Amino acid sequence: MAGKIKKPRLVSWRRLSQGLALALFFFLFIKTDYTGSDRIEYAVNILFRLDPLLAACAMLAAKAIVALMLPALAVLVLTLLLGRFFCGWACPMGALLDLLRPLTKSRPGRTDSLYPHLPSLLLAFVLAGALFGLPVAGYLDPFSILVRGLALAVYPAFTHATTAFFTWTYQEAPAWINALSEPVYGALKATVLPLAQKYHALALLSATVLLAVFLLELTQRRFFCRNLCPLGGLLGLTARGGPFHGRGGNEDCGKCRACRSVCRMGAIDEDRRIAMERCILCLDCLDLCPRGIIAFRFGRPPVPAAPVSLSRRGLLAALAGGSLLPAFTAVRGMSKVPDPLLIRPPGALAEEAFLDRCVRCGECMKVCIGNALHPTFLEAGLAGMFSPTLIARLGYCEFNCTLCGQVCPTGAIRVLSLEDKHGWKIGHAFFDRDRCLPYAKGIPCMVCEEHCPTPEKAIRFRSVTVLDDQDRPVEVLQPYVVDSLCIGCGICENKCPLPDRPAVYVTAAGEARNPDSSLPTAWEGY
Amino acid sequence: MNRRQFLRDALLWTAGLTVAVPRLTLAEVPAAPPPSPLVVVGTGADYPQLVAMVLAAAGGMEKFVRPGARVVVKPNIGWDRSPEQGANTHPAVVRAIVEQVLAAGAGRVQIFDRTCNEARRCYTNSGIEDALKPLGKKVRVEHIDERKFIPVEVARGKAVTELSIYRDALEADCYINVPVAKHHGLSRLTLSLKNSMGVLGGNRGKLHHNLGQKLADLATVLQPTLNIIDATRMLMANGPQGGRLEDVKAADTIIASVDPVAADAYATTLFGLKPEDIESTAAAHAMGLGVMDLNRMRIERVKA
Known part of the structure; x- marks a missing residue:
């Protein structure tokens, strides 16, 4: 092939997009911090405002349109037109799973998803719960799991390890090493390291939940995305009837099932039909197809793939669970007499509305410059786990700071003016x-x-x-x-x-x- | 062996040879304070000019800063308060001092304080970081680096035997202490001796028992080259943090002295108190660290 310029493969564009999305995500994550101004210009909450699952939950819980979450509508409309591009091209969790894929090679063989119905059932459960007062979206939303795990555990641990290393070089190593190491430390301090080490309640649990998502890759590729993610379930339902579709293989393929075996979402069936409900447009099959049969285009497919058929019983159980469990959480002792040490951030809504809105993303805890905000364990009940509370012995609320309300993606913590904050x-x-x-x-x-x-x-x-x-x-x-x-x-x-x-x-x-x-x-x- | 060399050697030896926590023993500083210290008191609303005149009367910055010297200027940046609220040293005063230090040929000027509120908020809202930004690369407004606190033996201490002190403050060729004069609930006032707490590590809250003596003990191991008290605005109540402009009194005054006890003693009179009313002043005086008797000072007044 000498002399012939190879056309960049489509997957390269997809990988570039994932890389950029991930870089933007980490940039916003680091920037979710005080930067010398009382106003925070941009933060990682942008990601949450694009999340249709959290938007739906916030609005169902509030029984109103939540303006903060309207950007999520754009993702929904685009998904309706293009399919689940977000999962394949933009989702930072998906990008990280793909990036770390070489570390978690699972045994080949199983191409079908293990629990294909589960995302839709969880979606039904979460949405019903949001409507009736069981706020559990934050348990399952990929962004909540990711940002929480990073903010409460991975980032502080990274800070600790880095600082420990450079403390050791500073205190023990000879001068010539310090001549090299100190500028590196200075550069890290100026870019990715925070000013001060943070400590968090539930650091290990938050890390474990995040780690579990990655360990599940050992069973099958993108396990979380296809077997658990309720956001993926929502986007899949949206993409189901969309005009964009993948043309799978046909009789000419013979015995070839290359597309089916490469599909990370189990979206291609035995007859090589592509289910847009599951396809995340990673385009691996397109590039792999030896005969170039597979294509993506607008219009109805000649033979649509069979949709994921939910059992009526399963769906009813999920809806019933989401709508009946709130009756039980409502009669706990803490619903009448809250934990006296449950101190919510300044600007937080009244407890019930607050918990309904809070998506447990951990951003308020990430941005809290006093290291005051920490996730609750059971102080706010099982369904309230990971919602923010002030632990004064660990940190205090800085008098002139209003950042937690500014980064809250759903308005569970209101944005306070400095004047209001001073009296709150x-x-x-x-x-x-x-x-x-x-x-x-x-x-x-x-x-x-x-x-x-x-x-x-x-x-x-x-x-x-x-x-x-x-x-x-x-x-x-x-x-x-x-x-x-x-x-x-x-x-x-x-x-x-x-x-x-x-x-x-x-x-x-x-x-x-x-x-x-x-x-x-x-x-x-x- | 000068102090700097001694410190370097001591650090290297303790780091390399001891298994236990290295503990720094400073050479006993023999320099007895002058029997009749010079205290320069300047008044004027133009702070840069006021600083220049006070320093000129104190002998000129060249007297304290050798060319190429590593200088530390230690203002009070302890609180997330604005300049007019009087809780921190005025940024214009700090800037004027740093400019004088640069003009005297300093090689490097570090400015830092271990703050009480969140450090970045204090550095920003005190106005000090912004005021010093245009002064170039020799001037470094630095956040405290926790790695740099080292245990120091306080041999002459009566209330403490060991303190954790910021290395850069100890190693500087010239250490200029720039407190803001203000009210304090426990020590009544915070002045030069109290400002030195900003280079202490560890749990400083534990020092508040018998604070006056502990501040005097600290002064046996940390002796500023020069003390410049900023009384341009004086926080008269609700200190040391303030927040109400009603509590702030404009005084447009700056006091400079090599002797921190003398500087504090004079500044105390601005609040209508007697020097011995401040425990740290009395304790340091009793230890021979300075003079608090106003009659024994040479007080020179300048007007800008």
């Missing part, structure tokens, strides 16, 4: 007088008061003469909380110098979004 009460601080030094030991301490960020301090002092632990009278300043000023940011608890349990702690008491939790000082009589 997410919880309330209480002193533990058995532990607080000026109360318990007669030892002066003022770290909480010093850090209290409200311009008129919510933590103040009373000058009191007490007995110290030698029974000598000493005059100390004892801190107390001014109920009308405390916003529950948690910096007092975070900075309290006591080891183990802090002497000042925040609870969700008095939070602005819940009138039932108002403080006694705000009561105007019974």
Whole structure:
């Protein structure tokens, strides 16, 4: 073939598109951070706003059009026209699975999907759940799993490992190594590493869920995409009746089943017909077909592939599960009396609406510059797992920061103006007088008061003469909380110098979004 | 053996030879403070000019910065507050000082502080990062690098025996301490000695018991080449963080002295307090680290 320029294969374009999508995704992920401005220009939430599954869930839950999620409509319309191009050309999870494919070569042989019905059933379950009050889309949505796993586990672990290595070179290695390693570290700090190491609750669990998606590749290629992904299920249903279709093989093919054996989605049947419901337009078959029979074009296919037939029983069970389970979650104790330490981010909707909208993407936790927001485990119930809560001992809510609301893709956390944020009460601080030094030991301490960020301090002092632990009278300043000023940011608890349990702690008491939790000082009589 | 060489050797030896955590013992700094320290007090609303005049009266920056020197300028950048709120050193003051340092021929100027609020927010909203950006590559506004805290033995310490101190602050040829004068709930005021807490690692909250003595102990191992107190605006209440403009008083004053105790003692009077009202001042004075007796200072006043 010397001298002949080979035409770039179509799969090369597809791979280029996947590569760009992945690069853009990582760029946005890194940029989901404070960059010196109170406004965040772009963040990885763009991805979630393109997700029709999450859009449908948010709107079903809110029983209203959620403007933030309207970009997802574009993906839906394009899918109707072109098929599941998104899964094959743009989805960062799919791109990562394809990229890491060489590491997870599964045994060849099985081409059909193991559980082809499952995505549609899960879709039915998730949508019914969203409508009736069981918010579980975030458990299964590929972007939620991906961003959460990266934000809560992979990225912090990467930061830790990198920093540990360069700490070792800095402290132990000779000067000539440092002459090489320090510029590299500096460049990494300036580009991909965050300013500070983050620590997260559920880091291991988040990583495990993400890892599971990759390990499932060992059973069959794109296992998650074809056997689990409810977003794929939704896009598949949309693509089913679309005008774009793949022309599969015909009688001329003889015994050749090359297309069928190469298909990563199990979309080509024994008769070499291509099911657009499953095809993600990766175009491997097109390039592989020895006789160039396979083609993609607009128009009705001569012999349409058999659609994935859902059993009526399965569908009913999924719908029933999604619509009946909410009745059970509604009667849990925590639905009446929420966990007192469940402190939601500033601007969060009232609890029920908040959980309905939250897609557990972890972006608020990624962007939180105080490392205050963490995923819940069971504090908000099984269905509320991975939703954000403030853990003040790990981090506090920065007074002048409004980033979590800005990156929330669904509006579960509202965008607050700085002025609104300054007055937004997410919880309330209480002193533990058995532990607080000026109360318990007669030892002066003022770290909480010093850090209290409200311009008129919510933590103040009373000058009191007490007995110290030698029974000598000493005059100390004892801190107390001014109920009308405390916003529950948690910096007092975070900075309290006591080891183990802090002497000042925040609870969700008095939070602005819940009138039932108002403080006694705000009561105007019974 | 000069201090820098000593530090380098000590670091290399401890890093290479000890299995235990290396612990740095600084050479006892014998330099006794001058018996009657010079305290320059300048007033004026044009801060760059004010800084220039105060420094000129203090002997000129060339007296403190040798050509090619590695200089650290340590302002207070502790809080996510704007310049007019008075919680951080004024950016115009910091900039004017850094310009003077550059003019004196410094090879490199580092500016940093271990902040209380999120570091990037503090660096940005204090206005200090932006103010120094145009000054070129020799000027580095750096975030604290946790790897650089080293344990230092405080041999003369009465309340602490060891502190974790930022290496760059210890190794600098010239360390210029630029606190902002403001109210503080526990130590009443935060001035030169308190500003040095910004180069301490570890859990600083634990230092608040007997804070005055601990600050004096710190001053035995960390002695700034020069202290320049920014009292252009003084936060009179709700300190050290402030946030209310009603609490900020315009004073347009800058105080400079080699002696941190003398500088603090004078600055205290601006708040209507006596030098001995501030525990750290009294403790440092008692340890012979400086002079707090106003009558024993040479106070030189300049007007810009």
